[in-house]
Amino acid sequence: MLKTSLGEKEFERSGDFISGAKKVDGIIFNIQRYSTEDGPGIRTTVFMKGCPLRCSWCQNPEGLSKEPDLVWYQTRCVAALECLKVCREEALKLTEEGMSIDREKCTRCGECVKACPAGALELIGKRYNTEELLDEVLRDRVFYEKSNGGVTFGGGEPMLQVDFLEDILPKLKETNIHVAIDTCGAVPWKYFERIIDYVDLFLFDLKLLDEQKFREYTGGNIGLVTDNARQISSRKIPMWVRTPIIPGYTDDEENIRSISEFVVRNLPTAQRYDLLSFNNMCKSKYERLGMNWELKDVPLIEKGDMEEFRKIAEGTGLSNVRWSGPTRIGGE
Ligand code: SF4
Ligand code: SF4
Structure with missing residues (x-):
């Protein structure tokens, strides 16, 4: 796990810090236009700062701190x-x-x-008020309409800035924009409760189901994550479940099988299951932030292994399983 991991109390405080006031700015570290990976159609993805987890493999270390x-x-x-x-x-x-x-x-x-x-x-990290961000994302409205796309909020963990979401999401819904939230699920349910009526899709991370490993590698509590996943699905909100396939951390058959079985049994609104292969392109981000990254020399996953994981997931009864991301040919 990354050294800056938040303890459980600190993470609660970190969330409360951002969710305390009523009218707040969003703190955003990137706005990516024409994205096709973060939900259906052509989308704008808004990356928000702050994350309650400290995954050892985090691809967006610039999103960890809530501050610029x-x-x-x-x-x-x-x-x-x-x-x-x-x-x-x-x-x-x-x-x-x-x-x-x-x-x-x-x-x-x-x-x-x-x-x-x-x-x-x-x-890295800029403040936007609701109107400024609406101006920014509505510029591409014609692309959303033509492609059945929309706006995705990711991060970091967007739910840590729930006050901002609570302000902007209803305004996006008034304009009939499809809204997706890309979440690690590791925030109290009360945060989801405040925005769930304005969300069309959750991209929901299930990284590991083993309680001890989840705590060791991410600093979080998997019980909270799985409870939130169940609640979202029981509210009939579509979900795309995602698992990052990280060498030595999440890339074992038992992990993929147990997550897939959990989805089959508990998440009736899951529309697809995505396996995202490890990507080491973020190495230079760690260097620029003055952070040591223990995975910096870890090679990419083999293509054949990604295929195997897909088959394992399908073997549990899941029908829409995909994998994406960089791979290497065996032996490279
Ligand atoms: S949940 Fe995502 S942003 Fe947070 S530490 Fe893990 S990988 Fe990074
Ligand atoms: S390094 Fe000094 S000048 Fe630069 S942002 Fe920090 S305090 Fe300000």
């Missing part, structure tokens, strides 16, 4: 040192190894970003 993150791009830096001059906290040092950012001292004021003539520093 300062990153430095070595290839752009021209050593102008303007950033060091403007930083009142003395949080920056340019050494032979690169830019050292003291993240304890850094207040995310953004002054260094403005001062850098080369665009080598960036604050």
Whole structure:
């Protein structure tokens, strides 16, 4: 599990922090247009900051913290040192190894970003109010209408910003936009309760069903996740269940079989089951965030193994099982 894992109490506090006030801005780290992976049709995916879990394999480490993150791009830096001059906290040092950012001292004021003539520093995570984000996502409305697409909120974990969702989702529904939420499911049910009436589809992660392994590898409580999955399905909301296939963590037959059986028995609204192969493209994101990633040298999954996992899932009675993502040919 990533070292910054939140304990259960801390995660509750982290969620409450974001869900305390009524009218809040969303903190968003990416808006991806023309996505075809995050629900039906052509979609805009909004990536929101903050996650209650700390999966060892997390592909979006820039989504973990609820605060903006300062990153430095070595290839752009021209050593102008303007950033060091403007930083009142003395949080920056340019050494032979690169830019050292003291993240304890850094207040995310953004002054260094403005001062850098080369665009080598960036604050990842921007505030949007509801109207600003609506303007942004409604620009592609014609694509949603033509393709039966819509808007997906992912992250991080979008449910940690439930106040913002509670404000924007009804407005999207007024305009008949299809709304999907991509969730790890590890937040209290009371958060789902507040927005569920405005959601057309949940992309729901079931990574591991073994209680101990789930806690060890993600920091979370699998009982909470499976209870939420059952509740969503009992409310008749369509679901696409997804499992990341991570070498040494989730890639065993028993895990895929037990998740598939859980879906067959408990989630009547599951429309498909997606197996997502491990992707190591996020290595450079960890480096820019100054984080060590224990999976940085792990090879991709073999294509034949993904095929096998698909067959195992189908063998439990699931009919719409797919896999996607990068793979390697056996022996590479
Ligand atoms: S749930 Fe997703 S965003 Fe959160 S740590 Fe796991 S992989 Fe990363
Ligand atoms: S964001 Fe502000 S506090 Fe942080 S390193 Fe830059 S100037 Fe210093």
